[in-house]
Amino acid sequence: MRDKIFQPFQVKDVVFLAIISAVTLCTCAVMPLVASLQTVIFGIAQVVTGLQISIFFAIGLMKIRKVGSLFIMALLTGLFQLLMAPPMFFSNLVVGLLIEVLVVLIFRGYQRDSAVFFAVLLYNPLSLPFNYVYNLLFGREAMAQVATRAPWITVGMTLAVVALSALGGWIGIKISKELKKSGALKK
């Protein structure tokens, strides 16, 4: 019998996703240290947080393989960021939703590891164009200009974000598989 694409969330699922979100937020605490460099180096915030977010989101998705898991993690991390950096909140929501749609259309859920890797790989890099558009719309010229001032830095940083996301996704999946093998990570 084929599994349903949309499965209801249990209390334990939400608890695990909330804990993963909290850990992700903690590990992203380095971001304020580089916040002032955002007008100088394109994508610096995504570079310093890409690895951690990918690792923990991959672990969350490997355990809770339900459509909506990524969105819940994005929402919970975003709610905390709402008052400090609204663009990040909206970026989290839009990117989370977009990836969920893509995963449903391409993989029909997170049952395959490749779907988890795909979602985690895209989550951080997709926030780069979103932030650029947001900065243009809200008149934050300095933040927007940084992308066009030195195109080769923009390309390099984008590739770095993709590479870190891929590495994080791979590590997260590897950790989950080890824990599953040992029986610590159950569905």
Place this chain on the structure above:
Amino acid sequence: MSEKLLVKRPIYPVIGLAASLLILIFGLVTAKHGACIWFLTGVWLLLLVYGYWRACLAVIPVAAALCVVLAGLTYAISRDWGATAAAINRVLAVCIAVVPSLALSPIYLVRNFSTLRLPRMLTLGMMITLTFFPLLRGEVRQVREAMQTRGAGSFLSPQIFYRAFLIPLVMRLVNISDTLALSVETRGFSKAGGSYTVYKTVQVSPLDVLFLALVLAGGILVVVR
């Protein structure tokens, strides 16, 4: 979030969130106006009057440091005093917008959401996320102590970090999650839409509405000037 910054009687949480968003939106949109700084100063003083003095004072050094760095960079790049002033306004808007949430206890926010009958899964998730930070610090310390006891080696080595720190930490997280879920369910929390009561309800007061009205009026004044 330090408990020292919390206020005894915070502004109604949803109104506080709305006010923060207004401060941020008006601050960013009107950053280039000369009157923006007066709007932000007014809001800061209003927060002082509402008892947020600890959080108001706590953001000053952060705002000052960010202003120096960002305004310095803006001036170095543009050589334009107007753009530099706008950068300072944006930093101040962000720092002042953070004040209501800095001084708000997570439990107060969650009670507010529960009173408003927001989805229980959302309030549960928020509550866990907000209260998990101190617990996580303890877990990290324990894993590091275990590493030292076993003589695992340097924390800076990627292989040792992965094997002796990351995997035990994730294992602890999974165990905590299982225990917490069981504990939550044992206490009668379910996602079924049955009726439930809130231990202490959070009520809106006229002073809260006045606060929001003053912030809104200040913002509109800056825009129409």
